[in-house]
Amino acid sequence: MGEIAREWWERHGRAVQGKLQHPIDILYGDVSEDQVQLIGLVDGKRVLEIGCGGAQCSIAFARRGAIVTGVDFAKSEIDFAQELAKEHGVQVELLQQDMSDLTPIASESQDIVFSSNAFIYVEDLTACFSEVYRVLKRDGVFVFGGTHPFLEILDWNTMTLNRSYFDTGLHVEGVETDSPFSQVDRTISDYFNVLVDSGFTVDRMLELCPDDKHGPTEWSPPADLLARVPSSIIFKARKPLNTA
Numbered sequence: 001m002g003e004i005a006r007e008w009w010e011r012h013g014r015a016v017q018g019k020l021q022h023p024i025d026i027l028y029g030d031v032s033e034d035q036v037q038l039i040g041l042v043d044g045k046r047v048l049e050i051g052c053g054g055a056q057c058s059i060a061f062a063r064r065g066a067i068v069t070g071v072d073f074a075k076s077e078i079d080f081a082q083e084l085a086k087e088h089g090v091q092v093e094l095l096q097q098d099m100s101d102l103t104p105i106a107s108e109s110q111d112i113v114f115s116s117n118a119f120i121y122v123e124d125l126t127a128c129f130s131e132v133y134r135v136l137k138r139d140g141v142f143v144f145g146g147t148h149p150f151l152e153i154l155d156w157n158t159m160t161l162n163r164s165y166f167d168t169g170l171h172v173e174g175v176e177t178d179s180p181f182s183q184v185d186r187t188i189s190d191y192f193n194v195l196v197d198s199g200f201t202v203d204r205m206l207e208l209c210p211d212d213k214h215g216p217t218e219w220s221p222p223a224d225l226l227a228r229v230p231s232s233i234i235f236k237a238r239k240p241l242n243t244a
Ligand SMILES: C[S@@+](CC[C@H](N)C(=O)[O-])C[C@H]1O[C@@H](n2cnc3c(N)ncnc32)[C@H](O)[C@@H]1O
Pocket: 002, 005, 009, 010, 013, 022, 027, 029, 050, 051, 052, 053, 054, 055, 056, 057, 071, 072, 073, 074, 077, 097, 098, 099, 100, 115, 116, 117, 118, 121, 122, 123
């Protein structure tokens, strides 16, 4: 498990929630599901959100009639999510659990697995995607997205590169502090290939910015950067109907 990442989120999750004021909406980074329409109707469907944070997306799924479970490895995030779900009067099952080990979720039980802005903190993507594959029903969809990897290598003010796109792997900042921050940088093909190696077929991959109707959000990059670089990347993958 990514212990540095878990400790960071445990400690700072609530402050991040206070700062971002994430809306109750299904968002892939700063692009909304209503903009891209990848999922369709969810009424009565079982949705699992992994790395749910404050569960704003889970709550939005529940409002649309889905039966939702949210998973996050930080207890502080789960506590926040529980309060928020109660405030919005919706039922969401919330579990403190690492998304690379979905043991409490039964095999082939979910219609949709969703995740936003979370895989960058996950060290073992292969374990995670294979767990997602296990819990999905046949023909179930796995949709996820977040900040486009290009934005991670760009200095948003000067628009110069702050590292090579190929400098991937675990990056830890603030090792000299009592609260280091870690993330795992990956290329687009890293995500694509782990999906394929886990048995998924990929229906769609989108690289885009929020449209005028749905965005941008407060955490989108400046407009001149948005005009030239995609802010979010989204994958829609599927567990094949016929599996061994
Ligand atoms: C940037 S927040 C995104 C939260 C939410 N998905 C959203 O879009 O608002 C990342 C979340 O992923 C969670 N997370 C990171 N790695 C995780 C892991 N291995 N297992 C479960 N949760 C994880 C963090 O605790 C944090 O709540």
